[in-house]
Amino acid sequence: MKCFYCEKDAIIKIPYSKLWLCKDHYIKYIQGRVLETIKRYKLIKKGQKILVGVSGGKDSTSLYHILLNIKDEIGFELIGLHINLGIYDFSKKSLEAIKNFSKEYNTEFIILDLKEIIGSYLPETLIKLGAKILPNYKVKYTRPACSICGSLRRYILNVVANELNVDYIALGHHMDDLLPYIIKNFFLQDLYSISKLGPKTEKIDSLVGRIRPLYEISEEETKLYAKLSGIPYLEYQCPFKYGSKRIETKIREFLDKMEKENPGFKISLARAIARNIKFYEKKEEIKLNKCKYCGMPTSKDICDFCRITKRAFGEPKGLYVKEKISEILKGIK
Numbered sequence: 397m398k399c400f401y402c403e404k405d406a407i408i409k410i411p412y413s414k415l416w417l418c419k420d421h422y423i424k425y426i427q428g429r430v431l432e433t434i435k436r437y438k439l440i441k442k443g444q445k446i447l448v449g450v451s452g453g454k455d456s457t458s459l460y461h462i463l464l465n466i467k468d469e470i471g472f473e474l475i476g477l478h479i480n481l482g483i484y485d486f487s488k489k490s491l492e493a494i495k496n497f498s499k500e501y502n503t504e505f506i507i508l509d510l511k512e513i514i515g516s517y518l519p520e521t522l523i524k525l526g527a528k529i530l531p532n533y534k535v536k537y538t539r540p541a542c543s544i545c546g547s548l549r550r551y552i553l554n555v556v557a558n559e560l561n562v563d564y565i566a567l568g569h570h571m572d573d574l575l576p577y578i579i580k581n582f583f584l585q586d587l588y589s590i591s592k593l594g595p596k597t598e599k600i601d602s603l604v605g606r607i608r609p610l611y612e613i614s615e616e617e618t619k620l621y622a623k624l625s626g627i628p629y630l631e632y633q634c635p636f637k638y639g640s641k642r643i644e645t646k647i648r649e650f651l652d653k654m655e656k657e658n659p660g661f662k663i664s665l666a667r668a669i670a671r672n673i674k675f676y677e678k679k680e681e682i683k684l685n686k687c688k689y690c691g692m693p694t695s696k697d698i699c700d701f702c703r704i705t706k707r708a709f710g711e712p713k714g715l716y717v718k719e720k721i722s723e724i725l726k727g728i729k
Contacts, residue, residue, distance in 0.1 A: 412660035452490030456568035482517020496628035524708040533635035551701035690714025
């Protein structure tokens with residue numbers, strides 16, 4: 397079978413669009429789809445500054461590569477940030493992938509070291525919190541390691557975004573990440589959480605807005621894009637990511653079955669959710685407190701970052717981290 401756009405042999409069929417594509421036109425097709433998503437949901441405007449947290453995995457690295465290729469068409473500034481979490485060989489390989497990407501595509505990343513910022517890497521921080529890390533890397537603690545890690549990374553990402561006056565933080569969440577959580581929240585009637593899983597959330601106080609340019613791209617499409625484009629990325633997952641979430645997994649299996657029987661079902665569902673996202677937003681104004689230690693917006697008296705660091709180190713580190721990151725970024729500039 398020949399490619400729809402040229403005479404080269406096709407290597408992939410896109411079922412929902414009935415297109416057979418060669419390697420080069422598949423890469424252009426995905427970039428075009430992301431550009432269309434950005435325009436459809438008004439995610440990025442000309443002259444804006446966009447920050448991407450790049451872990452070194454396929455999703456965030458693919459997102460950065462796509463934005464790097466389309467940024468001139470829209471006219472926005474792109475900044476990449478990598479946080480070295482110190483998770484054994486995994487983080488070493490992640491950093492290696494980031495450096496290889498930087499060299500290959502002549503683009504610079506801001507690289508921050510978690511130990512330099514808070515005093516220890518993630519494994520040591522988990523142990524300080526009282527967690528036990530088993531030989532198979534399973535973490536025994538009252539809270540999942542991914543949750544602790546996510547809270548630390550989000551805080552750092554937001555501090556960097558504020559320091560650099562970024563308009564939005566672009567996340568590498570694809571359609572298969574988001575839809576299972578959206579459906580689960582609907583089943584549980586946690587409707588407000590659905591409003592935070594759409595293609596775009598606006599800034600609230602000093603919490604920088606988020607955009608999801610891969611909102612209409614599936615995991616398989618992202619994986620194939622990373623492979624065919626030849627970008628350096630880490631193929632295996634974090635050792636602390638242990639097991640699967642049963643409800644989300646079952647929902648995802650159902651959605652995959654529906655997509656197989658009805659090509660384009662997931663995209664139609666994602667678009668329907670995006671069209672109606674405002675129905676899930678809280679009608680009253682969202683009132684946030686200021687963390688009593690660092691001043692960052694929080695629904696409680698103390699933000700999660702300061703709560704975690706206080707328990708791990710005996711003192712909240714939010715204010716220290718803000719000052720430390722400001723100092724590091726000034727050195728980079």
